[in-house]
Amino acid sequence: MSGHSKWATIKHKKGALDAKRGKIFTRLIKEITIAARSGGGDPDGNPRLRSAIAAAKAENMPADNIKRAVQRGTGEIPGLQYEEISFEGYGPGGVAIIVDCTTDNRNRAVSEIRHAFSKNGGNLGEPNSVRFMFSKKGVIAILKDAADEDKLMGIVLEAGGDDLNDEGDTWEIITDPGAYEAVAQAVKAAGIETVISEITMVANTYTKLEGAPAAQCIRLLEALEDHDDVQNVYSNFDMDAKQLEEVAG
Numbered sequence: 001m002s003g004h005s006k007w008a009t010i011k012h013k014k015g016a017l018d019a020k021r022g023k024i025f026t027r028l029i030k031e032i033t034i035a036a037r038s039g040g041g042d043p044d045g046n047p048r049l050r051s052a053i054a055a056a057k058a059e060n061m062p063a064d065n066i067k068r069a070v071q072r073g074t075g076e077i078p079g080l081q082y083e084e085i086s087f088e089g090y091g092p093g094g095v096a097i098i099v100d101c102t103t104d105n106r107n108r109a110v111s112e113i114r115h116a117f118s119k120n121g122g123n124l125g126e127p128n129s130v131r132f133m134f135s136k137k138g139v140i141a142i143l144k145d146a147a148d149e150d151k152l153m154g155i156v157l158e159a160g161g162d163d164l165n166d167e168g169d170t171w172e173i174i175t176d177p178g179a180y181e182a183v184a185q186a187v188k189a190a191g192i193e194t195v196i197s198e199i200t201m202v203a204n205t206y207t208k209l210e211g212a213p214a215a216q217c218i219r220l221l222e223a224l225e226d227h228d229d230v231q232n233v234y235s236n237f238d239m240d241a242k243q244l245e246e247v248a249g
Contacts, residue, residue: 027231028056029069030102034082036073049073051181051199058197080104087113088131089124091220092213095237096130097122098201103229112227120220121213133236134201137162138180140173140187141196147171151190159186170195174202203236214239 031052039046043053049070056066072079083106087099103109117124138161142152149164152171156164160179165172175183177199184197209217217237224233 023228024059025056025061025065026228027102028052028059028061029065030082031231032056032066032069033073033079034084034102036070037075037082041070041074041076047181055198085109086127087124088127088129089117089122090130091117091235091237092121092216093207093209095122095207095209095217095235096133096203097221097224097237098131098134098232098234099224099230100232100234101227101229102231109229112229113224116223116227117220120223121216122220133205134203134234136177136199137202138173138175138177138183138199139196139202140175140180140184140194141167141170142173142187142192142194144169144171147190147192152187152192155186155190155192156183159183200232201234203234206236206238208238208240210240 032049035046035049035052039048041049043050053066053070056069068077071077082102082104085101085103085106087101089097089099091097099113101109101113114124116122149166149171152173153164155161156173156175159182161173161175161183162179163174165174173183173187180199184194187194187197214237217235221233221235221237224230
């Protein structure tokens with residue numbers, strides 16, 4: 001991968017991008033609540049909330065659910081008080097991993113995330129032990145047969161995107177976070193369907209694993225993704241195309 005997290009591609013190929021709609025909604029509601037609490041309930045003046053609401057609408061979340069999540073964040077209605085925690089650590093083969101959590105029980109989250117790492121061949125690191133290996137970017141992935149390369153490149157350049165990469169079966173648009181919204185809207189306006197569209201942490205370099213270590217790393221990443229408190233998992237994990245197809249199959 002020249003740009004985005006290989007883990008995102010692996011999840012997509014396995015059909016494991018939060019397959020359970022209830023879990024998608026839970027994560028989005030937490031993000032909306034936190035965003036409203038930290039930046040206010042007006043999406044026009046709160047970019048994080050605006051992005052969270054857009055993501056919720058893309059998943060067809062009912063408007064009432066979105067409204068209640070915002071109101072919980074602003075304190076207009078009662079609800080659980082969430083805290084954001086970020087973990088950094090290493091997986092099998094020295095793969096770098098960042099885990100973002102939103103939890104109502106910090107001690108439980110720390111204990112269970114530590115256990116997931118140790119049980120699956122990894123270990124937690126100190127703050128900033130791996131974060132320097134990643135950069136925040138907007139990423140939009142599009143299946144090759146959904147768009148023409150020249151047309152996409154024109155959209156990227158006109159809307160302020162940074163790059164368009166060939167990632168095998170997908171085109172991948174990379175943007176600065178500040179330009180992401182404009183590029184995403186331009187892609188949508190052109191009627192082009194996306195498979196991934198998000199602001200995420202992109203690794204500067206990747207660690208390729210093969211065989212048993214690669215399989216063990218996938219188990220660790222899946223265990224983290226499945227945790228109820230986990231919002232995002234970022235990794236510089238990479239694997240060869242043949243094994244990726246075997247895993248996806």
